Amino acid sequence: MTIDALEGVLLIPALSAGLLAALPGYRLTSRLNMLAAFLTFLTAASLFVVEPESGRYLLVDDLNKVFIVLTAFVAFTTSGFSASYIGHEIETGRLKPNHVRFYHAMYQVLMFAMNLALTANNIGLMWVAIELATLTTVLMVGIYRTHEALEAAWKYFILGSIGIALALFGTILVYMAARPVIGEGPDAMVWTILMTKAASFDPDLLNVAFVFLLLGYGTKVGLAPLHAWLPDAHAEGPTPISAVLSGLLLNVALYALLRFKMLLALNPVAIAPGPLMVTMGLISAVFAAFMLYRRRDIKRMFAYSSIEHMGIIVFAFGMGGPLANFAGLLHMTMHSLTKSAIFFAVGHIAQIKGTQKIADIGGLTISHPVLGWGLVAGVVAIAGLPPMGIFMSEFLVVSSTFARAPWLVLILVIAILVALGGLFIKLNTIAFGEPRGSNAPAQASYVPMFAHLAIVFAAGIYMPPALVTGFQNVARLLG
Amino acid sequence: MMVTVALFGVLTLVALAPIAIALSGKPNATGFVYGACLIVTLVMFLVALHSLLEQPAASTITLPLGLPWLGAHFRIDPLSAFFLVVVNLGAAAASLFALGYGRHEEAPQRVLPFFPLYLAAMNLVVLADDAFSFLLSWELMSLSSWALVIADHRRAENMRAGYVYLLMASFGTLTLLLAFGLMAGGDGAYAFDAIRAAHPTISTAALVLILALIGAGSKAGLVPLHAWLPLAHPAAPSHVSALMSGVMTKVAVYGFIRIAFDLLGAPQWWWSLVVLALGGVTAVMGVLYALMQRDLKRVLAYSTIENIGLIFASLGLALAFKAYAMDVAAALALTAALLHVFNHSLFKSLLFFGAGSVLTATGTRDMEKLGGLIHRMPQTAFVFLIGCTAISALPPLNGFVSEWLSFQAILLSPQLPSWGLKLMVPAVGALLALSAALAAACFVRAFGIVFLGRPRSSEAAAAQETDTNSLAAMYALAATCLIAGILPGIFIDALAPVVQVLAGARMPVQTGAEWMSIVPIAESRSSYNGLLVFAFMVITGTATAFAIHRFASDKIRRGPAWGCGYPDASPLTQYSASSFAQPIRRVFGSLVFRAREIGTMPPPGSRAPATLTVQLRDLIWDTLYAPIATAVGNIAERLNYLQFLTIRSYLTLVFAALVILLTVLATWP
Amino acid sequence: MAVIYDFALQGAQMLLVLLMAPLLTGFVRKVKARLLSRQGPPLLQPYRDLLRLMCKDVVLADNASWLFRVIPYLVFAATWVAASLVPTFRSGLMFSWTADLIAIIAVLGSARFFLALAGMDAGTSFGGIGSSREVMISSLAEPAMLMIVFVIALIAGSTQLSTMAAFMNSAEVGLRVSLGLALIALVIVAVAENARIPVDNPATHLELTMVHEAMVLEYSGRHLALIELAASLKLLLYVSLIACLFAPWGISPAIVAAVPILIGVAAYIGKLGVLGAFLAVFETAIAKMRVFRVPEFLGAALMLALLATLLRFVSRSF
Amino acid sequence: MQGITFDIAHMLAGSLVLVSFIQLYQQRLSALLNIFALHAFVLALSVAWQAYVQDAPHLYITAIIALVFKAIVIPVALRRIVIRLGIHREIENVFGVGLAMLLGICLVALSMVVMLRVTSGADPLAREDLAFALSVVLLGMLMMVTRRNAVSQVVGFMSLENGLVLAATGAKGMPLVVEISIAFSVLIAFIVIGIFLFRIRERFDTVDMQAMDRFRGEQR
Incomplete structure (x- = not known):
């Protein structure tokens, strides 16, 4: 029996999760964690070279290839960051060795779950995978066992469960819509079959289903007003998990939404999911942009920035059209890379300064120039300033949709501007001015952070044609 | 071909940034980076000059960068060649100046990497031939200059200046982005060629023009979008201030010209009303603000706003003439605008260099602490004086020429068919005349307080003449000012290809006129000969x-000045910058600034000092910017409650969202 | 031959204005004195004063810089050049196209710019007070002047003084409201520019009220002589300007003939006399105003000129 | 025959909605737990009936899971927790029972409108079932939203899940994987909630969420 790449990206994390749960010692396990993530990444990258056949349970197409490779890559770099981060946590005693064993196992379980969600060719299986990913991250968020961490995990858990329930209801409804056409049985939940028959589904049922799916998976995406878990979960969990949450889990939920959007787009009678997504996207972007101003916790601030960007991405996909969809995909990719890079920086900063309070952090470009300028570069990128990739995607989103919906785009532009103001008002105190807080030298690897930033920078100027073709295919698929 | 060379220059500049980072901390880094910048920009200046004068056909190139399916388009046509000349001349002068000035920098590693990047970005804006490359370079220009503005980040006001600057710059970029979005349409025809080929509807074109005016105007410093400019320009190191004021605002003007004259096609007549009115108001407001400042560099920054107003007024006039197909008149107005672009880049850079030298020599930009520097820094004083004369639009220097051409264009306004314009243009002319007179007052004040009289502080008394590199840069600019002032015909003729492309006509050939006069229309109508005025x-x-x-x-004796009978008058009894501005403040200030003077006079016999407090309010800030800031703060404060709800309340939100969406579905038709 | 003739005429004009300027000043003083029932100084007194000052030593303030010593020559040269370019007895002189009316005003602006700087050089409060008030006055007078130029130029279709004079001499002009307004405005501006009553008093040295005199307080000897001469030239310039624009009769056209030139010179001297007398009467009849009334005075000129530009469409031959 | 099967299914689903209403009405924790047991019991009946009607034996498993876990194990366990932690017996409501009931009726009406409108093409059994299931889901959420006490919120969440199970079983031929996943999710939900309740007992003195909200992470 041969194992193709698609099964590989599932098996490697699953097996290594078991292995890591059994092994002691953080040095070894963190290396193993990296190794597993690297192998997964290699396997995922091979998807571009050899595309396996989509089976009954697993599927691969242009859309999820992008997501899988991105997930595997960020998961790999994050594991690298995590290694140095966890080392520091052990030294300072915030984490106990047995926690670390649990942590690494969970890390691989999370990767397994995300990859499963991305590769599943079944709406039920995808749902299960996303729930698994959610529950895993709940446990990771609560790992510090502080009041705040527990409260954040609890909030995440409750809101996440509601999302689980709503998404399941939506999934059932999709099945109900598909059943009269495809017939009873598992076939009515298989993506590849659903897509071919979507045109004849009951449109009204699809509409209701999409409402539930939007709210259910939208909770995971972090759309306002379903976002409440997100800032706290980012702020209180270990920083590698914040990076994975912002960089990956939100994407995975978004992926699910996009799949369903594609389904609805194929049905001519169903209300286009566009208006709903555009509304939610705009609300999220505007809301999160204003929330940046009163933040006192550095990680929570960037969590809100993630909400804002998710809003922009959902807006772009909601508007539709080849350019906006392309922009949405690009924005999503760039946001994943940039935001995780920022969280890498923030993780080191919080460890050096021993605090996440913005008021206690200052003048980083003097005290820790590399870290400080890295953060500045990250914030510049995330604020949509050139020459970083997010500039390109925001350029495309705004310019391609303004002629169609001027007022909506105007709101979006205001949100972008307000968010920029919020980010830089905080960056000014963090990175510039007189240094504040501890001046301990940083003992961290900056490779993951700068690797991400370099990619984001390069993408802002030059995108390889292969990637572009892939994105364009996906954009066309998304309608 | 030309564009390849120019892009190679840009690439070299970009490559200097990482080199500068690598060299940080090395003692010779400053000299290396600025020297390299000087050489590169000089080469690019020559390239640009060559393409402007020799007029080879527009040179284009498409690189596989930027938007993947579009590529990065670059092009040198006469318009961009002219602005490349402006950019690189200013950049070369700034690099030369910085060879000396940069040595005094506290933290050169915060300036050196961004300086070449900034130069590269400005060049790229002018070279760009598609919307994406244009906006990317535009915003990169903002970003790199932001980094330069906050180079001295320990001072809170610099950080604030940088913050306001970055916000306004992004605001402008986003507005331009919207404009390009409209022009390119939903299909993303971002190449300028495609935009030119598309014919927008009248309303779309009007919207684009407004957006472009806001976007480019906010970068150029049009009132009321100028608020960032007087904060940011002085905060940067002086050679950067010179570039920001002298060159970057011109790049913004380029953006407006490119959109309004080139990409949008035929203008509507009423566009010019908007541009003219904004230009006139900007000119007067800018110089009035300038008169009220006591920070030397801020005076210069506000004066930039005034000059931008002049340029935009001329551009508005050109738009008006163009709308009525009066091509020759449009050519005159456009020449006036472009020539002023060039002139202003010269003398504003010169003045900022002078201010930088003063800052280095005395450590302060506060005019109330300066004075008498003409004795200590005679050469700086001399070139600064030339700059002051030029910017005050006084013959025989170059500022007067462009102003004179503007007035000549205004005098053609009776030929316009529109009554609105017939009545509006002379009023704008009055505003321009007022601003020119006030500019002279402003620079009498600036030069008189800083360089003349007696030193008002010990730092000013101990000042030293600045270094040779700085002086060389200033002398070069001053000489160019003089040449452009006495031989304007050469410069007007050099502008002819640009004007020909944009206005469809050109001014008569000037270099043929006897005695090098300039004759815009006919000698019986008007003429001016800077050379003869100078010679006479x-x-x-x-x-x-x-x-x-x-x-x-020829005998000279020295004696004490008449001191009204008081012996040993302290230098502080001299007229100060604020007291010099007092008459004008009384005339205009009560209206424009709500100026109030509160004097307290101690009772007879008391030895307490009498005090005079002057309160000025920046009405534009108070009525436009402060409310926005407050509103954002308020909204943020209100929304912030959402961070502190109970889980149950969050559930309620989710629940409410669900119920609302279901209700929408249930009631969907 | 024609070139030499042209040169000679241009030189004659330069000399004429230079020589006539102190005489005009003396004449105005004399008339004023007579109006006040005083004997007054002799007509040639200004020449004597100038000669006397020329030969005196210069006493420079301790703090005065090189600029202070250059400025009198600069101011004098600029004013003289400007005055020579205004048609007096003959239009279309050889270098009349060197500067049109806008440029002439700007050249005067240069002179004032440097004079104001000179006021600030000595480092006393007097110079400062004079300079700051001078620039305040000029900041209103200059736009008013330019608006006047606009009015006439918009009507005459030119800013070239010779063309303008020819146009004003033609039947095409007619009576126009806007020209009347422009004339009033021009008179106001001329009064202010020349520091005459009611804006300033050339005869006073009462410190708090003076403007022009405060500015040049530190000047002495030949420097002072040049500045006084420049002031006289400036007065002459404005009077010539009014004469050339609003009473262009008798100015010789640009032809090679002796008689019209002689008529032109005679007419010019006559016009100077009449206008000088008017000025003297005006100055005697009015009191000097407070400094901060001046902006209103000049603002009125600006408004009149602006009104004139707007009204120029209203009446073609009213 | 078709009529009777339909009527019975309809009746069972309808009674589930009714029990949800009774839950909304409860003021005391112990009574609430009893009613929840009843809720789960009715669900089990309904699922069993569906298994019978659809001739899908695997649904019996779901019915048994519902009966054993939800109707017996969980209520017992929760009661123990309540007693051991000494949680206040009275349930704090956000607003009065009357208003809550009124809102509940509105929600039921909404779900009827939404569901009856959209599934006109589907078979009536599934359509009725879906309408009731949506009602149960919405009522469960309403309970979570209107109760301040953690245990009753957990009960609300579980009755919401009951609604999901009802919907899933109503969807004829839906693969088994779904039922199992529901069971799993409930199980995991319970376990994790249990863990959390323990932790919360360790760290907080009460399970009332308002008290926990003091630790909001970011001080105002």
Whole structure:
């Protein structure tokens, strides 16, 4: 029996999760964690070279290839960051060795779950995978066992469960819509079959289903007003998990939404999911942009920035059209890379300064120039300033949709501007001015952070044609 | 071909940034980076000059960068060639100046990497031939200059200046982005060629123009979008201030010209009303603000706003003429605008260099602490004086020429068919005349307080003449100012290809006129000869001096100045910058600034000092910017409650969202 | 031959204005004195004063810089050049196209710019007070002047003084409201520019009220002589300007003939006399105003000129 | 025959909605737990009936899971927790029972409108079932939203899940994987909630969420 790449990206994390749960010692396990993530990444990258056949349970197409490779890559770099981060946590005693064993196992379980969600060719299986990913991250968020961490995990858990329930209801409804056409049985939940028959589904049922799916998976995406878990979960969990949450889990939920959007787009009678997504996207972007101003916790601030960007991405996909969809995909990719890079920086900063309070952090470009300028570069990128990739995607989103919906785009532009103001008002105190807080030298690897930033920078100027073709295919698929 | 060379130059500049980072901390880094910048920009200046004068056909290139399916388009046509000349001349002068000035920098590693990047970005804006490359370079220009503005980040006001700057710059970029979005349409035809080929509807074109005016205007400093400019320009190191004021605002003007004259096609007549009105108001407001400042560099920054107003007024006039197909008149107005672009880039850079030298020598930009520097820094004083004369639009220097051309264009306004414009243009002319007179007042004040009189502080008394590199840069600019002032015909003729492309006509060839006069329309109508005015003044002046010294007296005695009978008057009894501005403040200030003077006079016999407090309010800030800031703060405060809800309340939100969406579905038609 | 003739005429004009300027000043003083029932100084007194000052030593303030010593020559040269470019007895002189009316005003602006700087050089409060008030006055007078130029130029279709004079001499002009307004405005500006009553008093040295005199307080000897001469030239310039624009009769056209030139010279001297007398009467009849009334005075000129530009469409031959 | 099967299914689903209403009405924790047991019991009946009607034996498993876990194990366990932690017996409501009931009726009406409108093409059994299931889901959420006490919120969440199970079983031929996943999710939900309740007992003195909200992470 041969194992193709698609099964590989599932098996490697699953097996290594078991292995890591059994092994002691953080040095070894963190290396193993990296190794597993690297192998997964290699396997995922091979998807571009050899595309396996989509089976009954697993599927691969242009859309999820992008997501899988991105997930595997960020998961790999994050594991690298995590290694140095966890080392520091052990030294300072915030984490106990047995926690670390649990942590690494969970890390691989999370990767397994995300990859499963991305590769599943079944709406039920995808749902299960996303729930698994959610529950895993709940446990990771609560790992510090502080009041705040527990409260954040609890909030995440409750809101996440509601999302689980709503998404399941939506999934059932999709099945109900598909059943009269495809017939009873598992076939009515298989993506590849659903897509071919979507045109004849009951449109009204699809509409209701999409409402539930939007709210259910939208909770995971972090759309306002379903976002409440997100800032706290980012702020209180270990920083590698914040990076994975912002960089990956939100994407995975978004992926699910996009799949369903594609389904609805194929049905001519169903209300286009566009208006709903555009509304939610705009609300999220505007809301999160204003929330940046009163933040006192550095990680929570960037969590809100993630909400804002998710809003922009959902807006772009909601508007539709080849350019906006392309922009949405690009924005999503760039946001994943940039935001995780920022969280890498923030993780080191919080460890050096021993605090996440913005008021206690200052003048980083003097005290820790590399870290400080890295953060500045990250914030510049995330604020949509050139020459970083997010500039390109925001350029495309705004310019391609303004002629169609001027007022909506105007709101979006205001949100972008307000968010920029919020980010830089905080960056000014963090990175510039007189240094504040501890001046301990940083003992961290900056490779993951700068690797991400370099990619984001390069993408802002030059995108390889292969990637572009892939994105364009996906954009066309998304309608 | 030309564009390839120019792009190679840009690439070299970009490559200097990482080199500068690598060199940080090395003692010779400053010299290396600025020297390299100087060489590169000089080469690019020559390239641009060559393409402007030799007029080879527009040179284009498409690189596989930027938007993947579009590529990055670059192009040198006469318009971009002219602005490349402006950019690189300013950049070369700034690099030369910085060879000396940069040595005094506290933290060169915060300036050196961004300086070449900034130069590269400005060049790229002018070279760009598609919307994406244009906006990317535009925003990169903002970003790199932001980094330069906050180079001295320990001072809170610099950080604030940088913050306001970045916000306004992004605001402008986003507005331009919207404009390009409209022009390119939903299909993303971002190449300028495609935009030119598309014919927008009248309303779309009007919207684009407004957006472009806001976007480019906010970068250029049009009132009321100028608020960032007087904060940011002075905060940067002086050679950067010179570039920001002298060159970057011109790049913004380029953006507006490119959109309004080139990409949008035929203008509507009423566009010009908006541009003219904004230009006139900007000119007067800018110089009035300038008169009220006591920070030397801020005076210069506000004066930039005034000059931008002049340029935009001329551009508005050109738009008006173009809308009615009066091509020759449009050519005159456009020439006036472009020539002023060039002139202003010269003397504003010169003045900022002078201010930088003063800052280095005395450590302060506060005019109330300066004075008497003409004794300590005679050469700086001399070139600064030339700059002051030029910017005050006084013959025989270059500022007057462009202003004179603007007035000549205004005098053609009776030929316009529109009554609105017929009545509006002379009023704008009055505003321009007022601003020119006030500019002269402003620079009498600036030069008089800083360089003349007696030193008002010990730092000013101990000032030293600045270094040779700085002086060389300033002398070069001053000489160019003089040449452009006395031989304007050459410069007007050099602008002809640009004007020909944009306005469809050009001004008559000037270099053929006798005695190098400039004759915009016909000699019986108007003419001006800077060379002769200069020559007459020099000849009569020296002849008189010679005659008097030879035949009457040439003896000089020194004595104390008349002090009203008080011995040893302190230098502080001199007229200060604020007291110099007092008459004008009384005339205009109560209206424009709500100026109030509160004097307290101690009772007779008391030895307490009498005090006079002047309160000025920046009405534009108070009525436009402060409310926005407050509103954002308020909204943020209100929304912030959402961070502190109970889980149950969050559930309620989710629940409410669900119920609302279901209700929407249930009621969907 | 024609070139030499042209040169000679241009030189004659330069000499004429230079020589006539102190005479005009003396004449105005004399008339004023007579109006006040005083004997007054002799007509030639200004010449004597100038000669006397020329030969005196210069006493420089301790703090005065090189600029302070250059400025008198600069101011004098600029004013003289400007005055020579205004048509007096003959239009279309050889270098009349060197500067049109806008440029002439700007050249005067240069002179004032440097004079104001000179006021600030000595480092006393007097110079400062004079300079700051001078620039305040000029900041209103200059736009008013330019608006006047606009009015006439918009009507005459030119800013070239010779063309303008020819146009004003033609039947095409007619009576126009806007020209009347422009004339009033021009008179106001001329009064202010020349520091005459009611804006300033050339005869006073009462410190708090003076403007021009405060500015040049530190000047002495030949420097002072040049500045006084420049002031006289400036007065002459404005009077010539009014004469050339609003009473262009008798100015010789640009032809090679002796008689019209002689008529032109005679007419010019006559016009100077009449206008000088008017000025003297005006100055005697009015009191000097407070400094901060001046902006209103000049603002009125600006408004009149602006009104004139707007009204120029209203009446073609009213 | 078709009529009777339909009527019975309809009746069972309808009674589930009714029990949800009774839950909304409860003021005391112990009574609430009893009613929840009843809720789960009715669900089990309904699922069993569906298994019978659809001739899908695997649904019996779901019915048994519902009966054993939800109707017996969980209520017992929760009661123990309540007693051991000494949680206040009275349930704090956000607003009065009357208003809550009124809102509940509105929600039921909404779900009827939404569901009856959209599934006109589907078979009536599934359509009725879906309408009731949506009602149960919405009522469960309403309970979570209107109760301040953690245990009753957990009960609300579980009755919401009951609604999901009802919907899933109503969807004829839906693969088994779904039922199992529901069971799993409930199980995991319970376990994790249990863990959390323990932790919360360790760290907080009460399970009332308002008290926990003091630790909001970011002080105002």
